[in-house]
Amino acid sequence: MEPPVIALEDVTVTYRSGFLGGTGFDALRGVSLSVGAGETVGLVGESGSGKTTLGRVCLGLLRPTTGSMHFAGQPFGNLRQRRGQLSVVLQHPEWALNPRLRCGRSVEEPLVLTGVSAAARRARVDEILEQVGLDPSFAARLPGQLSGGQRQRIAIARALVTHPRFIVFDEAVSALDVSVQAQVLNLIRDLQERHGFGALFISHDIAATRYVSHRIAVMLNGEIVEDGPAGRFYGAPEHPYSRALLAAV
């Protein structure tokens, strides 16, 4: 059987704070989580529960204090080794893109970093823009001329342009309006069917999360308190906290 794209085993992250690092605070405690190819795992929980920390660990931006992390069966290594293999889509559409770069430049940056030739880059950028539902002419625009939904599409195009094996969506639709949110959620589902990447979908919005996810993990105080198929979150999940989250839907 193919190893999961990303696998965390008993990961703990401790932040040191205070003068001379006196007190420690566990942002994550003994978290184990794996995401398979073509699978979306939703990660829900309130602010401060450790969702974003977990996302940063999965992206290789933060080293676990203890525990192990594997990428496609291999030890994670560092981000340079993983160029083109993983990417991220973040919350604020207005901050997702460098306002000084034309969108085409933003989208092609991961390709530049993996050493793709200029001609191949241009073709690939046009192709991926079309896949996220944007006209290739958007490549010449500056982010300031785009709506929030369009910017988030560009960000998704940038995340997908190297055919990564793993993508983290960190509150990627939270700042979008209802109708745009549906567009982007559908886009994520369709693109995953097509490209087969593994995804971690981090959100405080359980309704959006269960719509795009195959599995959902619920975080509370740095621990995963429930991890089950998304279908369960349309009915009655086990953990009382999960049910509290669902009450607001």
Place this chain on the structure above:
Amino acid sequence: MRLAAYLLPRILAALITLFGVSVLVFLSLRLLPGGYADILLGPFVTPEARAVIAQRYGLDQPLVVQYLRWVWAMLGGDFGVSMVTQRPVIAELLRRAPVTLQLALIALAVALAVGYPLGVISGVRAASRRKRRDFGRVVGAMGASVPDFVLGSVLIFVFSVWSLWFRVGGYVPFGVDPVGNLRTMLLPGLTLSVFGVALILRTTRDAVLRVMTEPHITAAVARGATPGAIIRRHILRNAAIPVVTVVATYFGFLLGGAVIVEVLFSVPGVGLYIFNGLLNRDYAIVQAGVLLAAVVFITINMLADVLYALIDPRVGAAR
């Protein structure tokens, strides 16, 4: 507890800064071509004098040892001896310090008394009337742009033609003749304050405008509070936070500006003393004076940090 956790790193940082400043001051004069003995003694050096100096200051020792001795001597109150008067520099500096302090306090008092209220008024008006053009900008731009020596020169010219009540030069200590003292000190003090008025006015105006963009002001308006009450209860305290920092910075300017104004108005303060030390190549004075000014400035900034923490409850709290 919160205050201690906030202040401890700052005190540490201030000590590191102090250390850096002392190293810079130390090195700046020791590493000169010609050597420290030349500097201390001027161009006419006899070999005997050089030997005496070298021994006295341990100039044959490694730099680190020299530095430590120098610091140790200062901790014991020995900041060197003036070449001209052969008196301890620190005594001379301390004797003149009250004069400069008086000058600085006059300037600071005027700057705060004029700048802060005008800044508040200007900020509130600018927010309410949507006008980019208002007196705050004009006064601020002009005050920040006329250098003190230009203003001072003009004042000297004016009052040399029409003497009026003020006097240029002829300093008398306040204790001896309060009125005579003020006659000589008010002009240089006011000259020094103009930049401060502009600085504090601009900072206050910006701070007020910034506070007035915050939702809690809208919330207060929505509760039906009167403009006066909103200004008194919500704006003044919030806007004071950046002003505290700027006042500390202004103090640094005052220490430097004192040099110019004291030279211009012949006020016998620290600035004039250091300047004359420089002209006489009496470098022990310059060295000690610069160090002292930096120490005062660092201390003032520390105090500002404390004040800041008292005004803004968010300071020092975990993010």
Place this chain on the structure above:
Amino acid sequence: MSGVARIARRRLRGDGLTLFGAVSLGCLLFLGIFGPWLPLGDPSRIAAGPRLGAPSAAFLFGTDELGRDFLPRVVQGIRSTFLLSAIAVAITAVIGTLLGMAAGYLGRHTDQIVARGADILFAFPALVAGLLVAAVMGPGQASAITVISIATLPLFIRVVRSVTLGVAGRGFVTAAEVAGASTLRVMVVHLLPNVMGAVMVQLTYALSIGMIIESALSFLGLGVQPPDASLGSLLRQGSAYLTIAPWMVLSSGVVLSLAIMSVNLVGDAARDALEPLKGRPLT
């Protein structure tokens, strides 16, 4: 681009003060740059007119104690005051931007070291530091440039550092990091263009501070040395004859103040454009 121009024009129309600053800065820069080729007379020609002559049709700003025409001397002063400050500030801006970006983006030890370094420089009141520098390096242009750098470097570092901190937390920087971009690439491609606005604003303020420091040092005789003239050294020259020939102090003083003010006004406008403060009325 035309959008920026349009906004600039709209701003200027409703704002005479900024317009005044921009126009007078333009005129002063023109005089400073093209002064030597303008038919204003020779600044160093002795006995071109009477000694300490009052302003007249022939000598608009009067003459000095050697009978030199004061107008071309003031123009020469504008040139050297601007030039000296601009050189010092430009060098400082480059160094300060690099250090501030490094401190803000790399964080941790780099941040600590740079921040402490900035604190140390900041602890020297500018003119007091000027005395020390003059003692070490001797009076002259190099001293002036050094003092201006000491005074303005901490400002650049602090502002750039804090702007960098804000930008570094944004999504596009994280995305580039995840894509495997090197630290240098992130700084050059993603951070630098986004801190430039703040750098430009700071540049104008630093320039006005630089001009004040340069002229103050020259006024004290520690900066530009005769026979070269800066606005500060002209004031020094004039202050010796303050009571009998006040036009020397007045003309160079007014021009100096005007120069600093126009730089300040343009800086204010740049900052307003970058970070508009819109408070709400209290009713």
Place this chain on the structure above:
Amino acid sequence: MTAMTAPLVDIADLVIEYDTGTRQVRAIDGAALQVFEDETLAIVGESGSGKTTLGMAAGRLLPPEARVLGGRIHVADVDVSDADDDALRRLRHDKLGFVFQNPTTALDPTMRIGRQVALAMGGRPAPEAIAELLSRAELNEPQRILRAFPHELSGGMAQRVVIAMAIARSPQLLIADEPTASLDASIREKVMATLGRLRAESGASLVILSHDLRMIARHADRVAVMYGGRIVELGAVGQVMQAPAHPYTRALLAAAAGNERPGERLRPIPGTPPILESRCEACAYAPRCAFRETRCETERPEPRAFAGREVVCHRAEAVIAADQSPRQEAR
């Protein structure tokens, strides 16, 4: 509904534009709305629909770049757009209460909670009275909270403080702008419940501005759907949510995640919301509308009563008819 009594809020033909510095943007394009006593009305819409502008206009709290170009706003018999500063202040002080989106910024960061609440109550309330008010807003340990600064409170606690301040003087009208949007999902429901309970106890009316359809369905009596600066559908929550008569309402419900069954696909609305620069002489929704016909693009629809509600649509009949089968579980 209490249609017989005079409405507490009466807004008609309201037109508001913003001067963005480069152009005029019309945020409210002829909106009409009445709020009656003792009811909860929700105004829903996406960003840019004009809901916040409408809510703030009721207290004349708009930012200065906003211009009211026409129409009428009466709140508790005060003509808000015409009142002088004093009358306006009295209205806000005695009859209105506002709850803002982000509670931590709606509180003065340098002032202790106790003093802020006291200022909102007016006079010199006893500490017990302040604590009592905080307990009514379901804040445990009011004594500790009194001494706290805003940054020491969680978002949920801060919002309860803001709510307590809003009801401190028993206002007749509460306006809450996205009151739970900045809070964690697990406490949203509780904070809304508190707000609803306090409203019911005091008999005030509550206007909730929100984009969250599901939350509104649980907490409002009537709902007003905004699009392009107008109220396009207005009626009882159950009716509007279960059988929308405006194509935009219908599309919005179909696009919102949360109503779908497992495996079912969301149906996004094609196109983007309009940004008006002047009066819209057609239906603003027409370019995105599945039901549009030629007159939708040439003729501005006016409000009309239809199927027990008010709707601004030429094609409402067709919309209702098309909606006989699905979508029965808006809860």
